[in-house]
Amino acid sequence: MSNRKQYSELTFTDDFMFCKILAGNMKLCKELLELILRIKIRRVELIQPQLPIEKKYDSRGIRLDVYVEDADNTIYDIEMQTTPQTDLPKRTRYYQGMIDLNLISRGAHFKELKKAYVIFICAFDPYDRGLPIYTFENMCKEDTSLKLGDDTVKVMLNAGGKREGLSDDMCAFLDFLQKGSADSDLTKDLSAAVSEAKEHKEWEVEYMTMFMKIQEEREDAQ
Numbered sequence: 001m002s003n004r005k006q007y008s009e010l011t012f013t014d015d016f017m018f019c020k021i022l023a024g025n026m027k028l029c030k031e032l033l034e035l036i037l038r039i040k041i042r043r044v045e046l047i048q049p050q051l052p053i054e055k056k057y058d059s060r061g062i063r064l065d066v067y068v069e070d071a072d073n074t075i076y077d078i079e080m081q082t083t084p085q086t087d088l089p090k091r092t093r094y095y096q097g098m099i100d101l102n103l104i105s106r107g108a109h110f111k112e113l114k115k116a117y118v119i120f121i122c123a124f125d126p127y128d129r130g131l132p133i134y135t136f137e138n139m140c141k142e143d144t145s146l147k148l149g150d151d152t153v154k155v156m157l158n159a160g161g162k163r164e165g166l167s168d169d170m171c172a173f174l175d176f177l178q179k180g181s182a183d184s185d186l187t188k189d190l191s192a193a194v195s196e197a198k199e200h201k202e203w204e205v206e207y208m209t210m211f212m213k214i215q216e217e218r219e220d221a222q
Contacts, residue, residue: 004211007204012194013123013177015065016207018080020200021193022066028193029068031186033076035169036119036133036157042071064095075099075116082123089126092118092136092154115151123177125158132161132174 010017022029023046030044047067066078077095085091095118103113120126127134134156138148159177166174172184182191197203 007207008198010194010198010207011180012190013080013082015080015082016210017194017197019065020197020203021190022078025193026068028186028189029066029078030070031189032173033068033078033119035167035173035186036121036155037117044068044070044076047075064099067099069114073114075103075114076119077117078119079121081120084124084126088120088122088156092120092156096152096154113151115153117153117155119155119157121157121159121177123159125160126156130158130162132158132163132166132170134158 005014012018012021022032026044026046029046030041033039033044034041045068047069064077065080066076068076068078070076077099079095081088096116099116099118100113104110125131136154136156138150138152140146140148157174159174161174163171163174169184169186172182172187175181175183176187176190180191182188
């Protein structure tokens, strides 16, 4: 428990705050998706915040942080990742598989699987290439103009990436992730949402309870 941040110290990049803000404000969630993906979205609605994949809350447990669907039946899973992980690519594969499994378990046929984006917002460069955004779609090795057509897209955002060629709003968002500065309408709204969230005593209790469970499960595992 000694390494736990105080609730008042949390920022947007802390997983708990990130989930609470985006899952609780579909307007901000929609605006962030439009910024990252450079598309227009009619409407998004929450499917389930932090959809559990495993029941444990320790670092090995996997949850989908912010899991939403738009008016065109496209699924978006948005994850915050502040700690470098060498297995991040395979985690995106696992997350995509679990999204599909969740849809199939609700009675969908393979042909009805929805288009899905798995988005990791990273505080580090996952590929050390300096790009601000890495977007991956399955395509044919022999003819890269031919896409597999499985309607899956993985996106990794690098907060420390190069700013050349980016919109002012995207630059402002990356700066917000890195330094906490709020210089655009979206980042100002996100910053205000963080301040407002810190006034939610119920969320503070939930945050403390979550870490108590983490501590208990880690002690049980020893």
